[in-house]
Amino acid sequence: MRKRTLGSTGPAVSALGLGAMGMSGAYGAADRAESIATVHAALDAGVTLIDTADFYAMGHNELLLAEALRGRDRDGYQLSVKFGMLRGPGSEFGGHDGRPAAVKNFLAHSLTRLGTDHVDIYRPARLDPDVPVEETVGAVKEMIDAGHVRHLGLSEVDAETVRRAHAVHPVADLQIEYSLISRAVEAEVLPTLRELGIGLTAYGVLGRGLISGHWSAGRRAAPGDSRAASPRFSGENVEHNLALVEALRRVAEAKGCTVAQLAIAWVAAQGPDIVPLVGARTRGRLAEALPAAELSLSADDLAEIEKAVPSGAARGDRYPSAFMRDLGVGN
Template sequence: MKQRPLGRTGQVVSEIGFGCMGMSEFYGPSDQSENWTTLGAALDAGVNFLDTADTYGHGANEELVGRFARTVGRHRVLIATKFGIVREPGKIERRIDSSPAYVRAACEASLKRLGVDAIDLYYAHRINPDVPIEDTVGAMADLVRAGKVRALGLSEVSPATLKRAHAVHPITAVQSELSLTERAPEDDMLPLCWELSVTFVAYSPLGRALLTGRNLSAEALDETDYRRSLPRFVGEAAAANARLAGNLKAIAAEKGATPSQIALAWLLSSFPHVVPIPGTRRPERARENARASDVRLTRDDLERLDGLFPIGATMGARYTEAGFAGVNA
């Protein structure tokens, strides 16, 4: 597995990371034994960048990632986690808290659940626009000085917010959705991250599995799978987006790869400062995603993919109205 720089920290991470969210929530029931096997398969394939958040499974995801890191050796993995989305146990409804007091309390709670002395990369998951970003990042910077956090990140922020935050303390990474079916960051955020030497961490790089070639109609999903409520997976949009994603199959066949591997290779080949973090609960899929690092796309391949998946081609919003709370703040 090749490596990519993590901002200006001097650290490097595997160029394909691992998004752990689905192991604890949102995509239907999961098997904890298989989750553990899947994490092991990813690590064996060279993936050492694990992404979690305090809200995933109401803390259960951090506990899983922490146990895994301690078992395999803390030095073998880089842990990224997040704060800011606050939910009551058993509820999906949420509020956004990026106040300095919450920053400090959330960090202590995450350190305890993870069972580590320091968090490698600590993100503000969402930003409450009523709290100045300078106050939020100032509190996060205090955690760095205290040795509890090694580097800072922001998730789903606007370019203007990134600039203001970066003026307070160097921001190492920005996380947002980026894939062949979600290309909005290419307009302004990706160029800004390149200018500031900020790593762009691409979540849902497979379009929440839309780019895997699987049947993802609402009827085919578990009744607890939150994609059943997402506009892109419902009705006319679901059918249109499935046809769009089908464009990957011919290229994948030509390259002797899977649609997922082509989608990930497009990100790696197009943007040298992007690290995608696909998630899965199956070890064979973890190994498949990791092998995308070996797929070589030519300039012609990239131009073809850009033409097949133009910006704005995906039908439907990526979240419900409630899901956009704190996005692009």
């Protein structure tokens, strides 16, 4: 597995990262044994960057990873952890908490659940509108100085917020949705990151499975699958979006790869400062994704991909309307 460095101050990580959210019920029931086996397979394949959050099934994901990582060399992988999103017992959304005391409290719980003495990258999942970002990242800086955190990260914020946070402490990377059908980051955020020497970890590179090549028009989301509420998977939107996938499939077939591999490779091809996160929750999906790290795309390939899925071609917001207001950039 090739390596990429997250910005000018961040760690060297694998060219593809593993996003663990789907292993804790975000897309319906997941098999615990298969999830752990998938983490093991990823590590064995050279994947070192593993992304989680303390609110993924309210600690379930961190406990799962602790089990999967037990006995592994702690210096052989990097844990990226998001914090700050509040949930109730019925999974109802309760806002965000970026107060310095809360930051330290969240971190203490994560360290315990993960069974480690440090987190490699720690980041607020979203901005708390009631707390200046300088205060939130200042608390993370204190935890870096104390040795409990190695690097500061951000998630889903705009260019101005990146600058404000970076002025308090160097930001290693911004985690944000970036895919062929979610390209708003290209306008202002990505140029700002490159100006400041900040990396980008891209989640949603397969549009939550929409552009994986495995979703079909008649398919219904399983119970508990968050995609049931996604505008891009609903009604006429999904039919339009899947037509884009079929156009992409023709490019993939000519290239001799799968649609998923092409979509992941496209994100990686947007710059050596970008690390795609693959949300595989089975060894089969992981095995399909891994070759994307070695897939080279020529200028002609990129032009054909652009023709198949032009910027802004997808229909529907990437989140339900209630969550769109928390994002630093749109679709």
